[in-house]
Amino acid sequence: MTVADPAPKPITSGKDPRFAPSLYAHVGQPGSWTLEYYRKHGGYEGVRRAFAIGPDAVIDEVKKSGLRGRGGAGFATGLKWSFMPLNDGKPHYVICNADESEPGSFKDRYLLSEDPHQLIEGMLIGGYAMRASVGYIYIRGEYVHAAERLWGAIEEARAAGLLGKNVLGSGFDFQLYVHRGAGAYICGEETALMNSLEGLRANPRLKPPFPAAAGLYGLPTTINNVETFCAATQILKYGADWHASMGTEKSRGMKLFQISGPVARPGVYELPLGTPFRELIDDWAGGPLEDIKAIIPGGSSCPMLRWDEATLDMPMDYEAIAAAGSMLGTGGVTLIPRSVCIVNATWNLVRFYAHESCGKCTPCREGISGWMVRMYEKLVRGRGVPGDVELILDMSENIGGRSFCALADACLGPVLSSIKLFREEYDALAETGQPLYPARSRWRES
């Protein structure tokens, strides 16, 4: 080792010769979901190492890796794991949030169906670190194929002694079950998910108490996204330093970015955090097929960004996108073409949130589900009047930050950003009843 190693240039490009995709390294390979394949590629080495270094060291390792929750909020995973009480004598639970329902997000689906053992290993690591002996994977009901793969993988793992009593001779007992959802976006909210798992309506719960204190069945519980658990597997396998060497200073590691909309190669790309939008869109996804006017950077809840050079040069990490007034979210990037009426597109998303509102609190149930969606319908149908946009803005002020959970605020993401960026389209509709961009067929023949 040399004495004064100059700080290496951070890895913030998928094309960086030092960057090797790991989360998605096996997705799409024949038989990638089988235990045999997984083992052949170093499977369950991460959990072996976890058992060797002990649970507290696992949490330290995850802390050191700089891993942040990949479900959208970006909370430090190691810190979250350390909130679980120690030696309280109660059963603990780890839950995997596989209720991937955020429009624009579809990364977990392939992790679940193509590499289920990576998730099982991550949950074993999390369960071991947090002293939980039972884990649940709450998978959205529509992911039937993925659920079947998961069941199969769990059966295989159980038969191989990777789940159940005394996993790999470590003395650690861990049971893992799959619980299928049934169509409710709100189950992505962790407390709503726990209610759903308890056989209740998926209304979000009051916090505090936080899940680490009183979660599933009132017991200490930690919930993480599929990608987060998978990243934990890789961190334990290849080390915190390896993980921390990727990404930017505060956004470490690799991330599964998804891209949808009119691009040549929509799909999922594993890139280091901090990769610029331009690289994702042009180099990986093959560039837009149409003139684009806006980007949704991380799933439908994240405010839209204008399609311009500044946005394209923006690094995709938690801080840079937040500084631009949006969020990294789940990393689900959607391109909105110029030719699509932005009011109509936003109406589509508002309809989504209206449909998914749980109905518990007034601003979301009445404000979004009752009023906002109708205001948009009225505008798009050409029955808007001048003043409607101001009304939407004032209404949004009365909704934003007033609701019980974040769903109502999530709806305001596209609403407020689209008004801010494309006010002229709104005004045209409100004043003339005619959209600047009339609808046209977008369905491919073949």
Add this chain to the structure above:
Amino acid sequence: MTYFADKHPLLADIFSRYPDSPQGRRSALMPLLREVQNAEGFVSEARMREIADLCGTTATEVRSVMSFYSTYHTLPTGRYHLQVCSTLMCALAGSDELWDHLVSVLDVQPGDVSADGRFSVQKVECLGSCGTAPVVQLGDEGYYENVTRQKCDRLIAALRQDAPPPPDNPVPVTVREDGRQMTAAGERVGASIHDRKPLPAGGDR
């Protein structure tokens, strides 16, 4: 005859996933609803009461939970229940036209079943297939993805023959067998994780 009367192993399996407590028993509610719906196509009031008894609750609670989630049905659906994703990412790929086409070709409105009992349709929200839009889900089974107009017509024709094609599962393969990713230009770039050795289990420090 109750639905679960002769299915004790199944019940035991479902209940074994949750704690042996009143709360744990209640957790079986959704799996039991799914079980009945997959067998009978919908969940009747009698079945709600049966599930309530099994879960230690009331039919009111079962109906309340059931009605909260969008994939449970209280009325029979068609043999082929087609769910069309209508959220923005699919809409950008023409799902609105896909929906209109389905409704007019099948001559069925949401909530109804076509005259031959085959088809029912439902608009649903994001199915997580944004990269392979538009998407149609068949019942509680798989997805048909990248549903173009021609593919849609082929699908309808096959279903009319009661020969549903196997669901699609196109996996977006971006990482090649050597572990390196390929750019849109066809270049293999970056490194391969296969070249990196896992840290030894004994601890590396």
Add this chain to the structure above:
Amino acid sequence: MKVTIDGIPVDLPAGTSALDAVFHAGRDVPYFCAHPYLSPVGACRMCLVEAGTPRKGKDGAFELDEATGQPKIFWMPKPMASCTLQATEGMHIRTAKTSDVVAKAQAGMMEFTLLNHPLDCPTCDKGGACELQDRAFEYGYGASRYGFDRRHADKHYALSDFIILDQERCIHCKRCVRYFEEVPGQEVLDFIERGGHTFIDTEEGGLPVGFQGNIADICPVGALLDNVARFRGRNWEYDHTPTTCTLCPVGCSITVDARNGRLERVVAGEHRDVNEVWICDAGRFGHVFATEERLTVPLVRVGGELREATWDQAIEAMRQGFSGHGSNVGLYLSADSTLEEGAALVALAEAVGTPSRDHWPRYPHTPMSTATLTDVATADALVVLGADLGEEAPVVELRILEALRGGLLPAEFAHGTAIADLRLTERPARTPEKLAVIGRESRLWRHAGLRVPAEGPDLLARLARPDTPDLQAALRLLEEAEKPVLILGADVLNGADTAFSAALSGLAGRVGAKVLVIPAGPNSRGLGGLNLVPGAGGLPYGRLGEVGAAFLSRLDPAAQGLPGRARGFTVVHDTHLTATAQGADVVLPAVTNYEKRGTTVNLEGRLLPLAQAPLRAGEGADLIRALVAVAEALGVRSPVRGLRGAQAWLEARYGLRLAELPAGGRLQPPRPPQDAATGLAHAPQLWKPRMLPRPERRGSGVPGREARAERWELPLAPAPQPGGDD
């Protein structure tokens, strides 16, 4: 803990919600979903406030504001729902009074809340007493900018015979759903669907009778309505009379609402020590007898037939009828009579010199209660022995369930009971293992960890010396608890005697349990202490047929299948022409307990006041005044001739001071009741046939649409569609 609200500093106990802090400081914040006896959920979002807290620096001291030298307040970035926000040391709170942000947030929220509300206040029973109406005036914009059709739904959806739901008016506060889950522990009502389509419904074929009526009280809007009182009057037309319910020995606080002399509605009152704010369905809906088919004038038998008469004629008839019987006269009254009425009857009996006096129902011997209802609610073990609480004392069941969910009594503040007690949680954890029920099957069984089917008077002895593992477990439950309570009901008390009492206090002493004895009648605990039982040679009520002549006040032995007459002359004092009254010689019109002043004693031994609601009773008279007439007919002068006289008599004889009883009554263990054989077993029955509402008897006099159309002989217009114009 110091908290500052709009600049007003207050000192509060730790754990107080911001909402209670606001009210404690004398400020106001609107709320719909919070309710003092239910868990706070933060659903309606009306109670928004701005809140900020000081922060501690690294040295552990509060960071100071450099300008003022006071701890610097870090305001939360958005308004918080005060019902679910815990006030903390040094917190500052701003309400709409001092914060424009809060004022706008609340006005906006009110606009959302009213979005789909039909605003049909002019035809709504809740109008004038509606939380939504009041708060809309206080905090709303005054107009809505919602330019679309409101949601239309069923406005007359019957959740049961007693409760009608107007689905359009519901604002989804979830109070009713939480009430059923948290209080009576019944999952019988819940939200269906989600988002903007959410509505409440039951799948049980109707709400169960028991405690369903409480949801009409707690509904903050006119969505859940008391069907017995529906469309009977506006809130400002009612005379509200707070009084005590005397249908059972619990003695719940109620408010009697009367209009034009008719009792139209009973709503629950708050009594923190007795019923909190809950009453049973019998107490709420079973009041129709107070208005229907009342006896309003005396009746005298002439030529074998009862004919209407004046009081003077009735007194004359009684004078003739009683003559020749001397002191062989039996005086009997219902055990729901007041202490004052009991005093009047004892005084008259002594003046006449008859030992035949009695009240019914009662047990030959009633052991003393040592437990209060608060003891029940905070017990850590409960054994219920031979009681069917649903028939005997329903609200005791609710207090037991309160104990099983933690026995958390809401805190009390300057503004009254805590509105948002943060210790209460949705779907509370329950501890059924703390409850053992021994006896016949009842509604309470579902909640008990230990159920022992058994019957008969020897249950106490069997519990004291258990002969089965179940009974051993029940005894162990009492032994191992710190604050156990033993509750006794009719099945064991019918056979009670002094030996039973001794065994009971022996067992209670041994295990350290308090005892709650459910008396047979609503005031039999109080009346029994007045020596209102047969004296030496006297005949009990059960042997009415052997007495020479008799006077019965609001007792109906004929309906019980007992002889309805004395051997000779029989006078009945009642509110209705009962089977017994129909066979009497003279019938005097009585008044119900809703129309009385006086005092009753509940099962704890708590003196509770009755107030007089303005009901039309014709010439009906309470027992004190009726006995004055009887005394006149008997040719004696009773020392008790009015309420004050009765109270003076009670004070002189027993030292009972009833004149200045506070509104909430007073816990004052009464004298032990005298023992006397009854010759009858008491079978508790809460709902009497005449209490059942029969809607067809309560017709408004307005004919139905078909009837009207027929009368006008006009062609029928198409029936209006539900909803109609917006």
